[in-house]
Amino acid sequence: MLTIQAINAFEDNYIWFIAEPESNKLLIVDPGDAKLVIHAIEQQNLQPVALLITHHHMDHIAGINELVRKYNIPVYGPKTEAIPNLTFPLVSCEGLIIDPVFPPITVLDVPGHTDGHIAFLIDGNLFCGDTLFGAGCGRLLGGTAKQLHASLQLISRLPEQTMIFCTHEYTQQNLRFASQVEPNNKLIQQRIIDTNKLRIAGKSSLPSLLTLELKTNPFLRCHIPEVILAAEQFCGDQIDTPVEVFTSLRLWKDQF
Secondary structure, eight states, rough: OOEEEEETTTTEEEEEEEEETTTTTEEEOSSHHHHHHHHHHHHHHEEEEEOOOOOHHHHTTTTHHHHHHHHOOOOEEESSSSOTTSSSSOOOOEESSSSTOOOOOOEEOSSSSSOOOOEEEEETTTEEETEEEEEEEEEOOOOOOHHHHHHHHHTSOOOOTOEESSSBOOOHHHHHHHHHTTTTTTHHHHHHHHHHHHHHHHHHHHHHEEEHHHHGGGGGGGTSSSHHHHHHHHHHHHOOHHHHHHHHHHHHHHHH
């Protein structure tokens, strides 16, 4: 059984710790701040094994060099992006073994937010960087709408009980947009209530279950008639394909 915890960084980032409790061995996902990571490692007497990097943005990679110097650990990251100290360049694959105490990892190519973005699926837990957020998705900062839509479709086909670990606490603001897209979706309204309670209590809204995202995240619902209608009303034209629906939603969210 793995232990997963969030290390809060910057204003709304999460650095994820994936630990195997018997050995105290640790995988670190997207370490944007080395000092926070080192402090948590020393407090808990953990043994870092590797860094897992989803994409090249600085709030995900800024701590890599210092952590590599201190712990002499490998860096696993996307093959086509500029990742500091990259030891193992990755593309989509299954059965990646980093250390025998951890289950095999599936690497998914999920471009769109950036052109080379990847995600890590380990023991039913998806570490998806800035591709899929709670009730939302990443901006297009190097990739295309077509790419990001395809990446979200890939994620949507995973088992519905997959746990989604993204790297930003954006759920509340994303739900405000989702409620504009689908004002009659009662599950969105309930998720707003539930998420607000968590945040008021000082708790994270993450991880979320994929099944919840499929029911409340408009970017995974581009085939739903109410979502299509909302996207058409925003762009002022008829829309014929899910990719066009997604593109309209992403432009709308950028302006929201």
